[in-house]
Each structure stands twice: as C-alpha cells, then as structure tokens.
Amino acid sequence: MFKLLSLEWKKFRKNSVVQMLLWIFVIFFPSLIFIGKNKDLFENNPLISSADIFAFPGVWKWLGWDGNWMVFFALGFLMVYVISIEMSYKTMRQNIITGLTRTEYFLSKLYVLLVFSLFATILYAIVGLIIGYVHTDDATFSMAMDNNWAIPRYFLMCVAYLSFAMFIGFTIKNSGLAVLTYLAYGILLEPMIRWLGHSELTGGHKSMHWYPMNAAEDLMPMPSPDFLSGKASEIFLTTQEAVIISSIYTILFIGLTYYTFTKRDM
Secondary structure (H helix, E strand, O other): OHHHHHHHHHHHOOOHHHHHHHHHHHHHHHHHHHHHHOHHHOOOOOOOOHHHHHOOOHHHHHHHHHHHHHHHHHHHHHHHHHHHHHHHOOHHHHHHHOOOOHHHHHHHHHHHHHHHHHHHHHHHHHHHHHHHHHHOOOOOHHHHOOOOOHHHHHHHHHHHHHHHHHHHHHHOOOHHHHHHHHHHHHHHHHHHHHHHHHHHHHOOOHHHHOOHHHHHHOOOOOOOHHHHOOOOOOOOOOHHHHHHHHHHHHHHHHHHHHHHHHHOOO
C-alpha cells in the first residue's frame, strides 16, 4: 500500500493542477461557512440564526453541506484528473510495462481515493470542532459528538463521490472529456433524468431520489427549514436510505471500474 502511494506521490507532487485543486479545497472549504457571518442573511428568516450555523450541533450540518459541494467539485475533479491524465499521456501503460500489474495500478488509485477522502474528513472534523467550540456556550465533547454520525457520513460521502469520479476517469481515456462528463452528469444530466424523466413517469415516486449523486448529496443535505425544525422533507432521502444507497453505488462503481480496467485493452 505505502509503496503504491509513494509512487503516486512522486508522480503528482509537483503537478500544478493537483496543487491548485488541493489548495482550493483547503482554503475555500472552511471559509464558505463564514458567509453566514453576514447578519443580513438572518434578518428576514426567523428559522435560521447565526447560532444555528456555528454552534453545536448545527455546525456539522452547515459545514457538511459546504463540504458537499467542495468535495464534488474540487476533489472529484482532482480524482478524475489524476486518472484520466495518465490515460491521455500513456503513463498508465508505461507503469504496467515497467512492472506494475493491472491490479496494483488499480489499487494505487483506490488508495489515492481513500487518502483524499480521509484528508477531507479529518479537515471537516477539525474545522467543525474548532468553530463549534468557539461559538457554543459551555460546550462539551459529548455535545460536539451528538451529531447523528456526521463525521462517518462525511467520509462515506467523499468515497461515494470519488468512486464515481474514479469510474469516469478509468472509463473515458481523454482527460478533458472525462472531467466534462463527470461535471455534466452531476450538475445537469442526473437532475434532468430525475426531475424531467423519472418523476414524470412515476408520478414523483421516491425512487426518483435513488440516483448516485443525489444519494451522496443527501448524506450531507442542505439544512432546509423542514430539516432545521426536525420534520421530514420529501425532497431528501433519510440518513439511513442515503447511507445504504450510497454504499451500494460505491461498491458498484469500484467493482465495475476494476472489472472493465482488468479486461479491456490498454
């Protein structure tokens, strides 16, 4: 494992795109939540206050929602890039010719996926604890951890997004087209399929929410007024549903990626 990760580190440590995307994530992820410091956001909204965003347990929800988008855009883009760029420049073939098996090459990218997910989750936990302790009166550790398993859910969300990104990166050899496909599916294609196709055909049946990007997103959903007041919302999966569906898709994407990569011509 460490040998393969060391090889990946040597290949990409000086890559300007990798460095830029990592810095974008590190800087903007903890910064976005502080847009809520603008009190004008709360003047006409009695359901949301500054304390709801920055104190425990609300900080986990709002920071998770910020991180949701940052993981999809920055880390998902990065995952597609580190795979597809090697396809485009034939360095994947060179790695295999010079000694790596296909399984080892696949595992090297899977380990990168897990490292990115772990890195993002640790950052989420650290930033959430710091903001929460600063803004919560008489905060205790038990109060901080009373968050409906937010940290494990965030990790699963990262793995779910990045497993799809890995699938796209291995499937589409052109790096530019792979990145475009990843972003287009998450932003445009899946919502169109859900709302303009599936919803119309099924009369708005809840199965319209059982799509991979939506399930991952619903692990850390937008804290809506219904959500904040403790009511169920018809536009979200429950936490349990999101965990189960995201886990199934993650296993499916990783399995399909491994199968197609080991069977097709280089």
